[in-house]
Amino acid sequence: xxxxxxxxxxxxxxxxxxxxxxxxxxxxxxxxxxxxxxxxxxxxxxxxxxxxxxxxxxxxxxxxxxxxxxxxxxxxxxxxxxxxxxxxxxxxxxxxxxxxxxxxxxxxxxxxxxxxxxxxxxxxxxxxxxxxxxxxxxxxxxxxxxxxxx
Amino acid sequence: xxxxxxxxxxxxxxxxxxxxxxxxxxxxxxxxxxxxxxxxxxxxxxxxxxxxxxxxxxxxxxxxxxxxxxxxxxxxxxxxxxxxxxxxxxxxxxxxxxxxxxxxxxxxxxxxxxxxxxxxxxxxxxxxxxxxxxxxxxxxxxxxxxxxxxxxxxxxxxxxxxxxxxxxxxxxxxxxxxxxxxxxxxxxxxxxxxxxxxxxxxxxxxxxxxxxxxxxxxxxxxxxxxxxxxxxxxxxxxxxxxxxxxxxxxxxxxxxxxxxxxxxxxxxxxxxxxxxxxxxxxxxxxxxxxxxxxxxxxxxxxxxxxxxxxxxxxxxxxxxxxxxxxxxxxxxxxxxxxxxxxxxxxxxxxxxxxxxxxxxxxxxxxxxxxxxxxxxxxxxxxxxxxxxxxxxxxxxxxxxxxxxxxxxxxxxxxxxxxxxxxxxxxxxxxxxxxxxxxxxxxxxxxxxxxxxxxxxxxxxx
Numbered sequence: 001x002x003x004x005x006x007x008x009x010x011x012x013x014x015x016x017x018x019x020x021x022x023x024x025x026x027x028x029x030x031x032x033x034x035x036x037x038x039x040x041x042x043x044x045x046x047x048x049x050x051x052x053x054x055x056x057x058x059x060x061x062x063x064x065x066x067x068x069x070x071x072x073x074x075x076x077x078x079x080x081x082x083x084x085x086x087x088x089x090x091x092x093x094x095x096x097x098x099x100x101x102x103x104x105x106x107x108x109x110x111x112x113x114x115x116x117x118x119x120x121x122x123x124x125x126x127x128x129x130x131x132x133x134x135x136x137x138x139x140x141x142x143x144x145x146x147x148x149x150x
Numbered sequence: 151x152x153x154x155x156x157x158x159x160x161x162x163x164x165x166x167x168x169x170x171x172x173x174x175x176x177x178x179x180x181x182x183x184x185x186x187x188x189x190x191x192x193x194x195x196x197x198x199x200x201x202x203x204x205x206x207x208x209x210x211x212x213x214x215x216x217x218x219x220x221x222x223x224x225x226x227x228x229x230x231x232x233x234x235x236x237x238x239x240x241x242x243x244x245x246x247x248x249x250x251x252x253x254x255x256x257x258x259x260x261x262x263x264x265x266x267x268x269x270x271x272x273x274x275x276x277x278x279x280x281x282x283x284x285x286x287x288x289x290x291x292x293x294x295x296x297x298x299x300x301x302x303x304x305x306x307x308x309x310x311x312x313x314x315x316x317x318x319x320x321x322x323x324x325x326x327x328x329x330x331x332x333x334x335x336x337x338x339x340x341x342x343x344x345x346x347x348x349x350x351x352x353x354x355x356x357x358x359x360x361x362x363x364x365x366x367x368x369x370x371x372x373x374x375x376x377x378x379x380x381x382x383x384x385x386x387x388x389x390x391x392x393x394x395x396x397x398x399x400x401x402x403x404x405x406x407x408x409x410x411x412x413x414x415x416x417x418x419x420x421x422x423x424x425x426x427x428x429x430x431x432x433x434x435x436x437x438x439x440x441x442x443x444x445x446x447x448x449x450x451x452x453x454x455x456x457x458x459x460x461x462x463x464x465x466x467x468x469x470x471x472x473x474x475x476x477x478x479x480x481x482x483x484x485x486x487x488x489x490x491x492x493x494x495x496x497x498x499x500x501x502x503x504x505x506x507x508x509x510x511x512x513x514x515x516x517x518x519x520x521x522x523x524x525x526x527x528x529x530x531x532x533x534x535x536x537x538x539x540x541x542x543x544x545x546x547x548x549x550x551x552x553x554x555x556x557x558x559x560x561x562x563x564x565x566x567x568x569x570x571x572x573x574x575x576x577x578x579x580x581x582x583x584x585x586x587x588x589x590x591x592x593x594x595x596x597x598x599x600x601x602x603x604x605x606x607x608x609x610x611x
Contacts, residue, residue, distance in 0.1 A: 024333075033398040130335055133447050141398050 020109075020120065022055065022127040023048035025134040038142060042088045045135050047095040049081035052131065054102045055124045058109045062121045084139075178298060178308075180343035180352035182262070189256040191347055192235045200230040200255050202245035212252070217242040235259045260290030262349025266322065266342045268297075270358050271365040271451070273393040279326040279363055281313075281340060283353070289315055289322075293346040297324040302337040302357060313342075334361040334449075364450025366401055367391035369424075369441045374461025381433045381463050387425040388441045388456065400446040407431075407439040410460070415440075422446065431463045 029044040030037025056077060060070045085094045097105070111117050185191060192198040202212050214224040218241045224230060232239060240259040245252050270281040281297055289295075293315070300308035313324035322344070332338075338360070342353035369388040377383045386405055390396045402422050406415035409432040418426060431437055440455040 026333075033395075137398055137400075140400075144397075 020055075020123055020127075022124060023051045023131060024127065025131060025138075031134055031138040033141070036138075036141065038146070039089055041138050042084055042142075043090075043093050045138065046081050046084040046088060048131055049077050049084065049135070050094070050096045052124075052128055053078055053081070054097060054105050055109070056128070057102075058106060059121050059124055062117050063125075080135075178341045178343065178352070180345065180350050182350040183292070183294065183345045183347055185258075185347055186256070188254065189258060189347070191258045191260070192232070192239075193261060193348065194235055194237060194259055196235050197231065197233045198235060198257070200232065200243055200245075200257065202228050202230070202247075202253050211247045212245055213247075214243055214245050217244065232257075258290075258347045260346055260348045261287075263289060263293055263295075263344040263346055263351045265351040266295070266344050266353035268340060268342050268353050268356055270326070270340060270356065270363045272328075272360065272363050273365070273367055273391075274395065275334075275364070275399045276395060277393060278328055279358075279360065280323055281326055281342075282321045282323040283342075284319075284321050285315075288317065288320070289344075290346045290348065293344060295322045295324070295342065295344045297326070298341045299326055299338055301332070302339050308339075308341070328360060332360060335359050361445070361449035364445050366443045366445070366450075366453040367393050368453045368456040369401075369403065369443050370456070372439060372441050372456045372459040374437065374439050374459045376461060376464040377427075378464050379466075381465060382429065382431050384428040384431045384437055384439070384461050384463055385425060386428060386439050386441070386459070386461075389424060391443065391453070394443075401443040402446045402448075403441055403443050404452070405439065405441050406455070407437050410436040410438055433463060434465050436460050436462045 025031050025044060025048070027035070030040040031044065053074065056070065056074045060067060060074060063070055085091050088094055109120060111120065190198060190200060200214070202214070211226075212228050213226050214230045216224065216239075224243075228245075230243065230245070237259050240257050242254055242256050244254040264285055264287070266283040268281050268283045270279050272279045295313035295315070297311045297313055298308035299311070300306055309327070311324045311326060313322045315322050324342075326340075336359065337357050340356040340358055344351050344353075368391060370391055372386065372388040375385045375387070377385055384407070386407070388403070390401060394401060400422070402420060403424070403426075404417055404419055405421055405426050405428075406417045407428055408415045416430075418428075428437070428439075437460065439459045439461065440457070442455045443453045444450065
């Protein structure tokens with residue numbers, strides 16, 4: 001994003017007051033070392049990744065120069081979301097957006113202004129990166145402390 | 151690097167927004183500390199006159215005294231002129247007339263504080279943020295430094311911290327308590343104000359994120375170990391710095407190493423473990439190794455480099471006894487004549503500059519006059535070629551006579567890079583001498599040398 005569209009960190013952080021409702025891992029989700037809660041955290045991660053699915057589909061449409069990469073990102077995110085869902089004791093508690101919700105979200109994200117489109121794409125990717133970092137830490141911590149195979 | 155020419159607007163817009171945002175930030179007031187009554191301020195080097203205001207008294211009856219230098223009489227008179235103030239002129243001056251104290255004035259000799267240029271860092275995710283700035287001069291007594299921090303785009307009140315001066319490092323340091331649960335990527339605004347009697351100075355507002363100011367301590371206990379039977383390997387191991395708890399957050403590392411005679415380091419990136427095998431070490435040479443660390447996802451800055459650790463790869467005791475080197479050992483020891491072995495000592499080969507090594511510069515090994523390298527090279531190269539051919543023929547001749555005695559006499563147990571089969575012992579083959587050519591012609595990438603390690607070519611001489 002930074003190289004291709006000059007949408008970089010620092011340059012646009014002023015616009016962070018977005019209403020994109022991107023999934024975020026917060027302290028209450030039990031994904032940090034203090035107050036780590038396996039069930040809660042995995043549920044959050046799985047739900048979050050399922051939610052990101054729609055956003056990534058949007059990115060697929062807007063970030064056309066990297067289409068292939070985004071496609072595989074979409075695919076592997078879905079795969080990861082499903083895997084983590086299987087690790088949750090009560091998989092039904094994982095929230096998977098239904099197709100109506102997805103459709104309305106996609107419609108909401110769309111904008112006829114290229115600028116807004118770019119910012120939206122940037123924010124989605126930024127928050128997805130942050131979400132994945134937290135996912136990596138939490139899953140690794142689980143793997144190292146509990147004896148199960150991922 | 152090259153950006154596609156985009157519309158000019160987007161590039162302009164962020165700058166405008168930034169400027170607007172900066173202007174909109176309400177500036178924290180940073181007023182000078184008020185002077186208490188009966189205090190006089192003077193800058194170093196300036197002139198100041200203290201006045202006793204003992205009106206109606208004859209000039210010669212008023213005397214002055216500086217408390218810290220009691221007993222030493224200063225000038226007499228109602229007005230005490232002090233010229234070219236120095237820092238140690240500061241203190242309490244009292245005037246008296248006929249033994250009766252009239253007035254005490256406090257003289258401050260100080261400059262207004264330096265403008266703080268703050269930088270913040272954090273040793274790990276579970277440490278407080280430290281914000282600090284260096285000073286050119288020791289701060290005047292009574293200088294106060296304050297730091298405020300608040301989340302950006304919020305109306306919340308800023309938390310205030312007092313900063314302390316550490317004379318050893320000549321820095322003001324403020325400890326910024328991080329409330330748990332603050333998003334690592336959310337921007338915080340840090341403002342500073344330093345004040346003393348002579349004035350005040352506000353630092354520019356700084357926008358930081360908790361993850362952006364991470365700067366781990368350098369890795370600890372770096373060790374370099376030889377691996378038995380691997381003359382070109384070194385195993386580097388290190389430990390997380392004690393300030394970083396690896397249970398949850400991890401670091402990634404960068405390792406750099408150089409053979410002691412070389413000046414430049416080879417760097418290895420993206421190391422996530424706490425050990426690394428170097429596979430292209432120079433035989434029998436001491437190597438210097440350092441490691442540094444960064445948060446695993448690249449947040450924040452790299453640590454400083456660790457302390458240097460040194461190590462030498464394993465050396466075959468037998469090699470020490472006879473002749474060392476990968477090239478002479480290509481041949482069964484009995485077959486290698488003294489002359490041949492001596493022309494190709496590995497350390498000389500390793501030390502060749504690139505261009506020479508690239509076109510038969512082995513001959514250069516003896517004398518590095520460098521005056522006319524090319525003529526020398528040509529001569530040397532052809533000489534070597536001749537010798538090699540000759541040796542090849544001799545070897546082949548002997549081999550055939552011994553009726554294929556040793557097959558594969560020397561396995562390449564010498565290094566991870568299988569030695570290029572310069573001379574596979576295949577006595578029967580009519581082409582058996584051709585593989586002998588490469589050593590003389592300085593193979594572009596002979597087995598044991600890593601092409602990426604430029605030190606082989608540019609080494610200290």
